[in-house]
Amino acid sequence: MIELQRLHKSYPVGTKLIPALRGIDLSIAKGEIFGVIGHSGAGKSTLIRTINLLEKPTSGKVIVDGVELTALDGSRLQEQRRRIGMIFQHFNLLSSATVAENVAFPLTLTKHSKAEVKHKVSELLALVGLEAHADKYPAQLSGGQKQRVGIARALANDPHVLLCDEATSALDPQTTNSILSLLRDINRRFGITIVLITHEMHVIRSVCDRLAVIDDGQIVEEGKVIDVFLKPEHPTTREFLEQVSDSSELARVVEGEIASGSRNIYRITFVGEQTYQPVLAQAIKESEATFVILQGTISRMKDTPYGQLVVELEGSPVQVEQTIAALAGRGLEVEKIG
Numbered sequence: 651m652i653e654l655q656r657l658h659k660s661y662p663v664g665t666k667l668i669p670a671l672r673g674i675d676l677s678i679a680k681g682e683i684f685g686v687i688g689h690s691g692a693g694k695s696t697l698i699r700t701i702n703l704l705e706k707p708t709s710g711k712v713i714v715d716g717v718e719l720t721a722l723d724g725s726r727l728q729e730q731r732r733r734i735g736m737i738f739q740h741f742n743l744l745s746s747a748t749v750a751e752n753v754a755f756p757l758t759l760t761k762h763s764k765a766e767v768k769h770k771v772s773e774l775l776a777l778v779g780l781e782a783h784a785d786k787y788p789a790q791l792s793g794g795q796k797q798r799v800g801i802a803r804a805l806a807n808d809p810h811v812l813l814c815d816e817a818t819s820a821l822d823p824q825t826t827n828s829i830l831s832l833l834r835d836i837n838r839r840f841g842i843t844i845v846l847i848t849h850e851m852h853v854i855r856s857v858c859d860r861l862a863v864i865d866d867g868q869i870v871e872e873g874k875v876i877d878v879f880l881k882p883e884h885p886t887t888r889e890f891l892e893q894v895s896d897s898s899e900l901a902r903v904v905e906g907e908i909a910s911g912s913r914n915i916y917r918i919t920f921v922g923e924q925t926y927q928p929v930l931a932q933a934i935k936e937s938e939a940t941f942v943i944l945q946g947t948i949s950r951m952k953d954t955p956y957g958q959l960v961v962e963l964e965g966s967p968v969q970v971e972q973t974i975a976a977l978a979g980r981g982l983e984v985e986k987i988g
């Protein structure tokens with residue numbers, strides 16, 4: 651669906667070239683919600699803006715829906731761009747136009763009758779829940795409402811792809827959640843591929859199927875959200891995961907236990923339906939070991955529940971072995987961490 655191949659982008663600043671993207675290769679499948687996370691200056695905005703060629707790469711290819719955008723210009727590029735909607739952190743609405751006029755704007759650039767525009771605008775405003783605000787001006791709206799206008803406008807030409815450039819970064823947590831759930835809804839109902847950039851891991855966790863971590867213009871880790879969350883490999887990914895876990899507190903608990911001589915601390919990971927099953931209780935019943943829970947979390951990644959328990963197992967070496975074998979036999983991941 652979206653293919654980025656050996657993408658490089660450098661910005662000329664004075665006599666120097668500042669590298670922003672340094673060899674990006676990325677494939678995003680049709681219908682996916684794909685997140686790109688990175689620190690400030692990592693290259694996220696540059697990356698997302700190359701997908702619709704708002705930013706022209708210095709070298710490399712951008713292919714969307716089988717069409718190489720980097721090989722097009724003029725009206726052929728404009729035509730392909732219409733299939734890619736975009737929303738922005740600061741909404742980029744026309745302040746002197748009403749909500750309805752803002753949403754109608756992209757339609758006025760293509761051939762539509764007045765009646766068609768009117769019908770489409772009211773459909774879009776209903777989709778984003780703003781029917782009652784059609785005649786207001788952006789200044790009369792809250793941040794969340796402004797972003798809803800941005801979304802309606804981005805969908806006006808029935809795009810196949812929606813690019814979200816830090817779309818929730820200017821919003822409070824509750825409004826962020828309502829915008830994220832609108833994006834999920836749009837993705838489900840219309841099968842639109844969504845690419846979002848963010849510096850917030852909870853945004854990735856609540857809506858994305860897959861993610862890439864970008865650092866200094868390069869992708870340092872990529873995969874399904876659930877896999878990356880449970881087994882992060884790159885230090886930058888681990889740093890971002892700190893935002894959504896209390897792992898530093900956990901590290902202190904585990905260190906304390908290890909210092910006190912315990913050597914039987916395990917992290918047990920549950921994914922999906924297992925999260926709600928009494929598997930640990932069953933395993934313990936069989937082995938007759940006992941356990942102390944040091945830490946536990948249950949959360950949700952998009953639609954998948956998952957949980958992690960850190961336990962100290964107590965019993966003979968055979969009982970401990972049996973417990974681990976019973977848990978592993980039920981498909982749980984068990985990792986010795988102390």
Ligand SMILES: Nc1ncnc2c1ncn2[C@@H]1O[C@H](COP(=O)(O)OP(=O)(O)OP(=O)(O)O)[C@@H](O)[C@H]1O
Pocket residue numbers: 661662663668669670688689690691692693694695696697849
């Ligand atoms: N128009 C520009 N001219 C010169 N340098 C630029 C320009 N835009 C971005 N850069 C530089 O390119 C690098 C990547 O910037 P980019 O905005 O893509 O990062 P980002 O991850 O989106 O950061 P932020 O989260 O702060 O927006 C940075 O070093 C930045 O200073």
